[in-house]
Amino acid sequence: xxxxxxxKPLRHAALGAALAAIVGAxxxxxxxQFFPLQSYRVGPYAAGGTGFFGGFIDYLNLVNTxxxxxxxxxxxxxxxxTQYEVEKGVEVYERxxxxxxxxxxxxxxxxxxxxxxDRVTEDKVPLTTINHGRTDSTDGRVFPYIFxxxxxxxxxxxxxxxxxxxREGGTEKLKGKKIVVLYHGSPYGKETIPIYELLAEKYGFxxxxxxxxxxxxxxxSQWLTIRRVKPDYVxxxxxxxxxxxxxxxxxxxxxxxxxxxGNVWSNSEEDVIPAGDAAKGYVAITTQASGAEYxxxxxxxxxxxxxxxxxxxxxKRIGSVYHNLGIVNGILNVEAIRIAQAKFGKRTLTGxxxxxxxxxxxxxxxxxxxxxxxxxxxxxxxxxxxxxxxxYVKFQQWDGKKWTPVSxxxxxxxxLLRPIIxxxxxxxxxxxxxxxxxxxxxxxxxxxxxxxxx
Amino acid sequence: MDHTELLFFTEVLVGGLLSGVMYSLVAIGFVLIYKxxxxxxxxxxxxxxxxxxxxVSLVERAVPFWVALLATFALMVLLGLSIERLVLRPLVNxxxxxxxxxxxxxxxxxxxxxxxxxxxxxxxxxLGIEDLPLEIAGVFISKFxxxxxxxxxxxxxxxxxxxxxxxxxxxxxxxxxxxxxxxxVGLRLPRIWATVWTAAGFVAxxxxxxxxxxxxxQFSLSLIVLKALPVLVLGxxxxxxxxxxxxxxxxxxxxxxxVYLGPYVVGGIESWFxxxxxxxxxxxxxxxxxxxxxxxxx
Numbered sequence: 001x002x003x004x005x006x007x008k009p010l011r012h013a014a015l016g017a018a019l020a021a022i023v024g025a026x027x028x029x030x031x032x033q034f035f036p037l038q039s040y041r042v043g044p045y046a047a048g049g050t051g052f053f054g055g056f057i058d059y060l061n062l063v064n065t066x067x068x069x070x071x072x073x074x075x076x077x078x079x080x081x082t083q084y085e086v087e088k089g090v091e092v093y094e095r096x097x098x099x100x101x102x103x104x105x106x107x108x109x110x111x112x113x114x115x116x117x118d119r120v121t122e123d124k125v126p127l128t129t130i131n132h133g134r135t136d137s138t139d140g141r142v143f144p145y146i147f148x149x150x151x152x153x154x155x156x157x158x159x160x161x162x163x164x165x166x167r168e169g170g171t172e173k174l175k176g177k178k179i180v181v182l183y184h185g186s187p188y189g190k191e192t193i194p195i196y197e198l199l200a201e202k203y204g205f206x207x208x209x210x211x212x213x214x215x216x217x218x219x220x221s222q223w224l225t226i227r228r229v230k231p232d233y234v235x236x237x238x239x240x241x242x243x244x245x246x247x248x249x250x251x252x253x254x255x256x257x258x259x260x261x262g263n264v265w266s267n268s269e270e271d272v273i274p275a276g277d278a279a280k281g282y283v284a285i286t287t288q289a290s291g292a293e294y295x296x297x298x299x300x301x302x303x304x305x306x307x308x309x310x311x312x313x314x315x316k317r318i319g320s321v322y323h324n325l326g327i328v329n330g331i332l333n334v335e336a337i338r339i340a341q342a343k344f345g346k347r348t349l350t351g352x353x354x355x356x357x358x359x360x361x362x363x364x365x366x367x368x369x370x371x372x373x374x375x376x377x378x379x380x381x382x383x384x385x386x387x388x389x390x391x392y393v394k395f396q397q398w399d400g401k402k403w404t405p406v407s408x409x410x411x412x413x414x415x416l417l418r419p420i421i422x423x424x425x426x427x428x429x430x431x432x433x434x435x436x437x438x439x440x441x442x443x444x445x446x447x448x449x450x451x452x453x454x
Numbered sequence: 455m456d457h458t459e460l461l462f463f464t465e466v467l468v469g470g471l472l473s474g475v476m477y478s479l480v481a482i483g484f485v486l487i488y489k490x491x492x493x494x495x496x497x498x499x500x501x502x503x504x505x506x507x508x509x510v511s512l513v514e515r516a517v518p519f520w521v522a523l524l525a526t527f528a529l530m531v532l533l534g535l536s537i538e539r540l541v542l543r544p545l546v547n548x549x550x551x552x553x554x555x556x557x558x559x560x561x562x563x564x565x566x567x568x569x570x571x572x573x574x575x576x577x578x579x580x581l582g583i584e585d586l587p588l589e590i591a592g593v594f595i596s597k598f599x600x601x602x603x604x605x606x607x608x609x610x611x612x613x614x615x616x617x618x619x620x621x622x623x624x625x626x627x628x629x630x631x632x633x634x635x636x637x638x639v640g641l642r643l644p645r646i647w648a649t650v651w652t653a654a655g656f657v658a659x660x661x662x663x664x665x666x667x668x669x670x671x672q673f674s675l676s677l678i679v680l681k682a683l684p685v686l687v688l689g690x691x692x693x694x695x696x697x698x699x700x701x702x703x704x705x706x707x708x709x710x711x712x713v714y715l716g717p718y719v720v721g722g723i724e725s726w727f728x729x730x731x732x733x734x735x736x737x738x739x740x741x742x743x744x745x746x747x748x749x750x751x752x
Contacts, residue, residue: 041574042565042566042569042574042673043673044672044673044674044677046569046574046672046673047574047575047576047672049574050574050575185722185725210721211720211721211722212722213722213723213724213725213726214725215674215677216674217669217674217677217678218473218681218724220466220469220470220473220709221466221469221470221708221709221710221712221713221716221724222712224462224465224466224469224709224713225712225713227465227594228462240672240674241576241669241670241672241674244576244669244670245668245669245670248585248668248669251585251586251587252585252586252587252594252596252597252598252599253587253594254587254594270575270576273576273577273578273670274576274577274578274579274669274670274671274672275578275670276578276580278585313573313575314573314575317575
């Protein structure tokens with residue numbers, strides 16, 4: 001009956017809220033590792049939040065259901081709604097920080113991550129910002145607890161410029177080209193302003209960076225300006241509603257879609273479907289493939305969704321860009337715990353021990369395959385001083401129904417970026433009066449009984 | 455200014471005017487309620503979201519277009535009547551700030567209910583109007599925006615005729631002019647308020663469909679209320695014509711400011727530039743361009 005179908009989302013939401021309340025009400029037990037999730041399931045960025053946190057929770061749930069946790073340590077979590085607002089994110093942090101056995105924080109917001117840097121450092125608990133975050137937090141010498149995993153914003157920028165160079169026939173062909181960056185008016189959007197300037201200088205192209213005020217539901221003037229500038233490419237550094245509106249406004253002002261390159265937060269189904277035909281031919285960067293054919297996604301479907309335990313309300317979103325990114329984030333968090341357990345014992349870990357795990361999070365393509373994620377993402381190699389882990393990127397094109405890869409895995413120019421990152425992080429350390437860590441500091445870990453040199 | 459620059463200026467201006475009409479569509483919903491009940495209905499943006507989300511969710515469940523449209527309209531009427539009956543009527547004669555706070559609370563409730571009922575997923579809404587640029591004398595104009603402007607013009611004409619030339623319209627104006635006097639001469643206020651909330655529901659449905667087709671149907675639709683507020687300040691809270699003229703001025707001014715002033719400051723100024731204009735008008739002409747000036751006898 002149709003009316004029943006209409007009520008289904010309502011029932012799911014009510015059930016979800018009830019379950020969340022139950023999870024929140026249950027006290028943490030021994031042999032449990034807790035994930036406080038600063039999620040957003042309502043508000044302007046809910047589509048991204050529900051997909052990402054849906055995938056993350058699905059993976060944690062899979063590990064519990066399939067393996068009984070990580071070496072017997074059950075994974076638990078509780079969500080706190082932030083609506084992508086910094087003050088709410090901080091509120092959630094203050095509310096959940098006293099919960100025992102916290103593994104890591106995941107705010108999925110540059111603004112919230114910035115606001116929490118001092119707090120998590122003092123509390124000695126890692127905070128991950130997969131594919132986003134403060135770029136210089138890549139430098140683990142200065143930011144021991146912050147992990148912009150897989151891809152920091154500068155690497156993303158480098159990946160995009162390298163891709164444009166490939167399309168043009170080499171980096172030398174970038175000389176004289178015009179690139180416009182249309183960025184979200186938020187700390188996230190502004191993060192890459194300096195690196196575009198620097199790359200423009202290095203390769204000889206001109207760059208014009210245009211801000212779109214939050215939330216980005218009106219872009220007529222920006223796109224008319226773009227039409228006047230007549231750039232060779234527009235890089236869309238958007239978020240939420242800004243992305244489909246950009247694609248639609250580009251169409252209505254006559255700018256060709258195949259000259260728009262989306263960044264890593266402008267690459268989802270939610271960004272292109274509302275734009276309809278205006279998005280056909282649009283290319284965007286990604287660190288993980290979309291699609292449900294990967295073994296780990298199939299296991300999630302079989303173990304969770306087939307028995308009604310999946311986190312996504314809409315099963316059609318299984319394997320979407322955000323859902324798969326959430327799953328990859330789950331893999332990275334769980335593997336960090338597994339690696340730390342191999343060092344400290346198969347038990348509940350302290351936040352600092354999990355930090356050690358992240359600092360040794362090295363997953364080769366072979367290990368990624370063992371985890372059922374071959375071709376879902378390539379690999380990661382986090383070290384004590386490189387908290388990004390040199391993630392590779394791919395480019396995908398929207399054909400109106402699905403994303404199709406249009407490039408192989410591409411490596412950003414890490415060698416070029418590292419000195420810039422170090423300069424910035426050292427400046428930060430100087431301003432804050434922080435001691436720059438050395439390799440010897442890595443193994444000084446705050447365990448259950450206090451600080452110990454392992 | 456050379457020819458190319460002139461063309462560009464014209465394009466920005468026309469684009470701004472057409473965007474302004476879209477803002478007016480939302481502002482008209484505010485005006486209708488304010489005109490007859492003195493309530494600034496902050497929930498108008500949420501009503502736009504709710505209508506668009508309901509319509510697109512029904513269409514996605516294979517409900518035929520016109521049935522979905524009628525069902526959405528019916529639901530919006532029901533919502534409007536419920537708000538009037540359950541929230542605003544018990545608060546009648548309370549200070550305006552209480553009524554405003556009530557609609558503010560309603561706004562959050564409707565947003566939450568819409569997302570709870572239909573989910574937070576982003577939807578595409580196709581109304582069958584192609585959004586390709588139309589070139590007129592070298593100036594690119596959006597076909598969709600032209601269509602939206604035509605709808606807005608038809609709606610304003612219809613509402614103006616209704617207010618000017620029908621008995622119900624006359625009653626509306628009487629209530630707007632002096633609620634107590636209207637009540638004293640026997641006008642049935644609850645019926646008038648119910649009718650105007652129905653009209654506001656209709657306006658929200660039209661605005662929801664057009665904005666939904668423009669942006670995609672998602673939460674951000676409720677934020678377009680922020681675009682309507684400066685329009686109201688400029689045009690006057692109780693004038694439908696003011697909503698249109700205010701929309702045109704705000705739309706054009708913010709686009710021209712973004713393009714020509716933006717590069718000299720930080721850029722991204724259009725979201726607050728509209729409020730600069732509105733604030734300026736508040737200081738010079740508090741009742742707006744077309745708003746009724748309050749007259750008090752000493």
